[in-house]
Amino acid sequence: xxxxxINGQDYTLPDGAKLNAIQAALRVGIEIxxxxxxxxxxxxxxxxxxxxxxxxxDPATGEIKLIPKLVPACxxxxxxxxxxxxxxxxxxxxxxxxxxxxxxxxxxxxxxCDQAGQxxxxxxSYRHGQAVHRFVEPRIVNPRKDVSxxxxxxxxxxxxxxxxxxxxxxxxxxxxxxxxxRGSHAEIDTFPNQPLNNPLAGNVVDLCPVGALLxxxxxxxQRYWFLDRHDSLCTRCATGCSIIAEENQGRIWRFRAxxxxxxxxxxxxxxxxxxxxxxxxxxxLASMYLRSANELxxxxxxQALATVGSRLREIAQSSRPIAGILSPFLTVEEAFLxxxxxxxxxxxxxxxxxxxxxxxxxVTFSPDPRTGRTGDTSFVVxxxxxxxxxxxxxxxxxxxxxQHFQGQIIDFPTIKSQIASGQFAAAYVVSDALExxxxxxxxxxxxxxxFLIVQDVHVTxxxxxADAVLAAATFAEKAGCYVNAHDRLQYAQAxxxxxxxxxPDLDIFAILANRGSAPIxxxxxxxxxxxxxxxxxxxAGGHLPPFGIVLGQPESADYTTIPFADPxxxxxxxxxxxxxxxxxxxxxxxxx
Amino acid sequence: xxxxxxxxxRLEPPKLNLLEQTYLPQILGGLAxxxxxxxxxxxxxxFTVEYPREQTLRSPNYRGVHRLNKDEQGRxxxxxxxxxATACPAHCIDIVGATAPDDWPDREKYPESFxxxxxxxxxxxxxxxxxxxxxxxxxxxxxxxxxxREEMIFDKAKLLSVYDVTKxxxxxxxxxxxxxxxxxxxxxxxxxxxxxxxxxxQP
Numbered sequence: 001x002x003x004x005x006i007n008g009q010d011y012t013l014p015d016g017a018k019l020n021a022i023q024a025a026l027r028v029g030i031e032i033x034x035x036x037x038x039x040x041x042x043x044x045x046x047x048x049x050x051x052x053x054x055x056x057x058d059p060a061t062g063e064i065k066l067i068p069k070l071v072p073a074c075x076x077x078x079x080x081x082x083x084x085x086x087x088x089x090x091x092x093x094x095x096x097x098x099x100x101x102x103x104x105x106x107x108x109x110x111x112x113c114d115q116a117g118q119x120x121x122x123x124x125s126y127r128h129g130q131a132v133h134r135f136v137e138p139r140i141v142n143p144r145k146d147v148s149x150x151x152x153x154x155x156x157x158x159x160x161x162x163x164x165x166x167x168x169x170x171x172x173x174x175x176x177x178x179x180x181x182r183g184s185h186a187e188i189d190t191f192p193n194q195p196l197n198n199p200l201a202g203n204v205v206d207l208c209p210v211g212a213l214l215x216x217x218x219x220x221x222q223r224y225w226f227l228d229r230h231d232s233l234c235t236r237c238a239t240g241c242s243i244i245a246e247e248n249q250g251r252i253w254r255f256r257a258x259x260x261x262x263x264x265x266x267x268x269x270x271x272x273x274x275x276x277x278x279x280x281x282x283x284x285l286a287s288m289y290l291r292s293a294n295e296l297x298x299x300x301x302x303q304a305l306a307t308v309g310s311r312l313r314e315i316a317q318s319s320r321p322i323a324g325i326l327s328p329f330l331t332v333e334e335a336f337l338x339x340x341x342x343x344x345x346x347x348x349x350x351x352x353x354x355x356x357x358x359x360x361x362x363v364t365f366s367p368d369p370r371t372g373r374t375g376d377t378s379f380v381v382x383x384x385x386x387x388x389x390x391x392x393x394x395x396x397x398x399x400x401x402x403q404h405f406q407g408q409i410i411d412f413p414t415i416k417s418q419i420a421s422g423q424f425a426a427a428y429v430v431s432d433a434l435e436x437x438x439x440x441x442x443x444x445x446x447x448x449x450x451f452l453i454v455q456d457v458h459v460t461x462x463x464x465x466a467d468a469v470l471a472a473a474t475f476a477e478k479a480g481c482y483v484n485a486h487d488r489l490q491y492a493q494a495x496x497x498x499x500x501x502x503x504p505d506l507d508i509f510a511i512l513a514n515r516g517s518a519p520i521x522x523x524x525x526x527x528x529x530x531x532x533x534x535x536x537x538x539x540a541g542g543h544l545p546p547f548g549i550v551l552g553q554p555e556s557a558d559y560t561t562i563p564f565a566d567p568x569x570x571x572x573x574x575x576x577x578x579x580x581x582x583x584x585x586x587x588x589x590x591x592x
Numbered sequence: 593x594x595x596x597x598x599x600x601x602r603l604e605p606p607k608l609n610l611l612e613q614t615y616l617p618q619i620l621g622g623l624a625x626x627x628x629x630x631x632x633x634x635x636x637x638x639f640t641v642e643y644p645r646e647q648t649l650r651s652p653n654y655r656g657v658h659r660l661n662k663d664e665q666g667r668x669x670x671x672x673x674x675x676x677a678t679a680c681p682a683h684c685i686d687i688v689g690a691t692a693p694d695d696w697p698d699r700e701k702y703p704e705s706f707x708x709x710x711x712x713x714x715x716x717x718x719x720x721x722x723x724x725x726x727x728x729x730x731x732x733x734x735x736x737x738x739x740x741r742e743e744m745i746f747d748k749a750k751l752l753s754v755y756d757v758t759k760x761x762x763x764x765x766x767x768x769x770x771x772x773x774x775x776x777x778x779x780x781x782x783x784x785x786x787x788x789x790x791x792x793x794q795p
Contacts, residue, residue: 111673111724112701144700154700220689220701223674 002080005057005064006030007087013078014559020379022050024078025086031567032086033095033124035102035209036161037074039564040266040367040383041170042375045072047161049098049124052076053085070094075376092128099129105140105184106210107156115211117224120568121159140184147177147188148195150216150270151205155187158212164188164204169372171267171385172365174198188212199363199387202273203266206256209568217274218254222246227253229571231546233482233492234272235329235393235434235475239386240484241268242547245276245476245495252276252476252495259564260547262488265383266564272387278434279476279496284457287501289469296469301503308468309512311451312426316346320425323415323449326402327354328395329432331480332489332536333525334505335394335401338430340532341513343405351402352415354429355437357391381560388485391434393475397483400551404533420445431456432472432505438462455508471502478504480522481544483551489539490548491522644735652762655715656734658708658746659754661727661764667696668752669727672703676719676728684712685719706748711741729765731758 001012004024011028013019022032023039036047050073055066064083070091076082085091102121110116142155165177165188176196180189190196196204205215227246234241234255241264244256255276257268288304289296299307315322324342326335342349366384369377402409419427427449431437436458443461446452454466463469476495483489498504503511510520527542538549546563549555565571611617633639641648650656661669672689690704719728731754738744746754 109700111675112671220672220691222689223678225678226674 002078004078004080005083007085017078017559018379019078019559021052021054021073021076021078021082021084023379024082025073025084027562030086032073033128033567034074035120035159036163038163038166038207038266038566040380041163041166042373042377042380043072043074044162044166044375045075047098047102047159048072049095049102050074051094051098052091053088055083055085057081057083074379077378095124095128096130099125100134102159103129103133104135105156106159107139107141109157112220113154113157113211114214114219114224115157115208118568119211120209120566123568142187146195146216147190147213148197148201151196151201152214152216152219153188154212154214157210158188159210160186160188161209162188163207163209164213166374167204167207168196168198169374171203171367172198172200173367173372175372176201177204199269199271200267200365200385202270203257203268206266206569209566215254222248222253230493230495231258232476232495233393233490234268234275235482235492236269236272236275236391238388238390238392238395238485239264239272240393240482240488240490240548241272242490243268243272247476247495250496251280256569260490261381261383261561262547262550263484263486263490265385267385269385269387275434276476279474283459284474284499285459285463285469285471285502286499288471289463289466291467296464296466301501304468304470305503305508305511308453308470311468312345312428312453312512315426315451316349318425319346319348321423322346322349322426322428323419323424324349324351325354325412325415325427325429326351326398327429327431327433327437328356328392328398329354329434329475330394330398330430330505331478331482331492331522332394332397332401332529333480333522334430334478334509335398336529336533337506337509337513337525339401339405341509342428344513350410350415350418350424351405352410353395353398353402353412354431355412355433355442356395357433357435357437358389359391360389362389363387386485390485393484394482396485396487397481397489400483400535401529401533404535416442416445420448422448424449426451426453428453429455429462429466430472430505431458431460431462432474433458434475436460455505457502470508471499472508473498473502473504477502478506478522480506481526481539484548487551487553488548489536489544489551491544650732650734652732654732654734655717655720655730656732657710657730657736657754658713658719658751659729659731659758660706660748660751661729661755662752668703668706668748669725670703670706670723671699671725671727672701672706673724675722675724679718679722680713681716681718682712682714684709703748706751708746708751709744710736710746711744726764729762731762733758 001015003010003012006025006028013024022034022037025032032050032052034050036044037050051070052073053066054071054076055064057064059081110122116122140156144152144154147153162179165179168177169175176190176194177188179186181187202215205213227248230245230247232243232245234243242258242260244258246253255268255273257264257266259266287298288301290299290304290307322342324338326338339351364384364386367382369380369382399409427446438460440461443465446462447465452466453468454463455470455472456463457472457474477498479492479494481489481491506520506522523542526539530536530539535551538551545555547561663669672687674687677685677687686707687703688705689701692699692702717730720730
């Protein structure tokens with residue numbers, strides 16, 4: 001096991017780990033400040049913030065030799081015998097000097113900057129900078145400009161870390177961004193008439209350590225510290241990217257990517273990034289409805305559920321067939337509870353998969369250590385990123401549950417024609433799709449059932465044709481697990497409370513199935529599911545590891561699969577207060 | 593300033609002499625004031641104010657109704673940074689920020705809506721203190737009334753109109769910002785302006 005020495009203390013590193021000094025120090029809780037380094041991008045060492053004293057230890061004599069000059073930590077491999085000094089007077093003075101340089105032309109407009117609160121410059125100014133600005137010349141003022149319809153660049157805030165440039169060259173390999181001009185006139189720009197419009201473009205906003213690249217969708221709307229953050233999953237496609245959803249005043253304001261080495265690395269696609277808008281739609285179903293005298297009448301939740309439950313029970317007791325349609329937008333817990341409810345009610349109930357939306361082709365970005373790279377790639381772990389054509393989060397999970405309950409999977413066109421031929425006395429359709437999923441044609445076909453229940457969030461033609469409409473939860477209003485395209489079971493936190501007049505699907509099923517009055521938790525249902533269906537045995541206990549778990553496969557973890565976030569984006573506030581952290585001690589700098 | 597700054601002066605409280613240590617001179621001084629007032633009221637002098645026929649003069653730092661200041665061009669000074677809403681302990685300020693119009697070159701952001709619930713406000717003045725551009729100030733108006741709760745929720749137009757009403761009686765506490773096309777004052781000029789007491793301007 002390689003041993004490295006940081007600030008006079010020895011630490012061991014995992015065998016075979018290819019880490020740089022920043023990563024090695026971060027593992028043992030020592031933070032080396034940096035801006036331009038990013039674990040997925042090649043090392044260019046141009047911000048100079050991470051420079052530290054580096055040396056080596058002679059294994060025979062134990063003698064330590066330090067390199068006379070400071071060395072960028074992002075470029076320094078952490079190998080056996082490496083000695084790092086991160087808190088000497090020389091290093092601290094260097095950090096203060098770099099901060100003063102970076103702030104020479106920075107406008108200090110933190111009050112109106114959207115990055116304030118999650119800004120690398122703010123954090124490091126506080127920790128490593130100084131309160132006095134000695135530069136008396138006029139600052140460079142560079143007006144804001146658009147690099148695409150969606151993204152704005154405030155060039156005067158930029159610190160030329162070139163993370164965004166490297167992202168477009170190395171990850172998307174589209175190279176829209178570049179640095180033009182030199183010295184203090186350098187700026188980020190696009191080529192004429194070639195805006196930054198690749199499908200992953202929004203990630204440059206997440207990557208930017210300062211407030212230079214900003215998303216116009218979020219621009220000037222909220223302050224970072226007003227937002228509550230929830231670790232959730234994107235439900236836009238079958239990839240199931242990990243996201244951080246930021247919410248305030250009962251609506252979602254933005255999604256940001258959350259690191260998951262097995263699924264989405266550090267990125268999310270723009271389609272997923274803006275899919276949050278579906279949860280803010282003011283026209284979502286806001287009440288339950290029952291048909292009376294050929295008209296849908298708004299009904300209190302308890303009354304609607306009681307009527308639906310008793311009608312279904314009547315039909316089941318008279319041994320007439322019931323069809324249940326489970327949408328691929330349901331969590332596995334909801335699908336399991338719904339399937340077991342219908343099967344308990346009527347063992348002959350037929351369960352089918354709802355419509356699976358598809359659009360276009362799978363798009364895969366495969367960064368490799370060579371293409372587009374200009375710097376050192378020894379510490380980069382390249383992982384592909386796929387945007388799936390299947391635009392639903394949980395087809396695989398619902399299919400596994402259907403497989404368990406009836407041994408076969410009936411697709412939506414089949415069940416639709418069966419219902420249209422009048423085979424079923426009752427049809428219970430659960431949808432919760434991100435976009436309205438049913439057409440007039442579906443409505444007239446399913447209307448052939450004597451009693452049609454539609455549980456959805458949108459007002460669709462099918463809902464207008466139904467006998468009972470149950471207002472359920474959007475992706476944001478429910479917690480639960482999804483199985484992504486690669487069989488990875490992941491947990492998504494709820495982001496918003498349920499809308500007025502609606503009830504989360506899990507609660508609807510629990511009430512219908514008479515599970516008692518105690519509030520229902522997705523963890524309890526997941527634990528039951530893991531006991532009942534062998535395919536979900538890995539979820540025993542109902543709690544999943546942070547990166548999720550592959551069904552039927554023990555979790556494989558190596559040294560690269562530990563949570564990561566840039567220090568200025570890492571969770572703070574209450575959580576930081578709980579950790580016993582010492583502020584960095586600054587030794588007085590000797591004056592010449 | 594750092595605690596080890598050589599320019600830092602440490603002041604000690606003055607030592608009390610023997611008489612002062614008995615506290616008797618202070619107690620007697622206080623009793624004399626009380627006695628004088630007793631005598632004056634016995635001779636028919638009144639100390640109460642017949643409000644509302646008679647108005648008192650509030651101290652200049654009295655904290656009453658808010659106003660939103662305007663700049664020289666009559667635009668709202670606020671840049672919608674929401675620091676007042678952040679500092680507000682009563683959560684009575686609601687701001688909707690928006691990108692500033694293109695013909696405001698000095699500004700990136702402005703408040704599309706700025707609402708203060710004057711009933712919820714506790715008039716602590718934290719908003720005024722938090723404001724980086726001196727856009728929100730508390731005036732000395734204190735006797736605001738309304739027939740409904742809705743009337744007491746002041747929007748941007750109303751807060752700006754408070755400025756119009758009070759700007760002559762209570763000028764803005766800080767000088768307006770220098771327009772961007774004129775020479776900007778240097779930081780050391782600000783420092784002397786703040787340090788020099790009024791009337792002692794140096795040549």
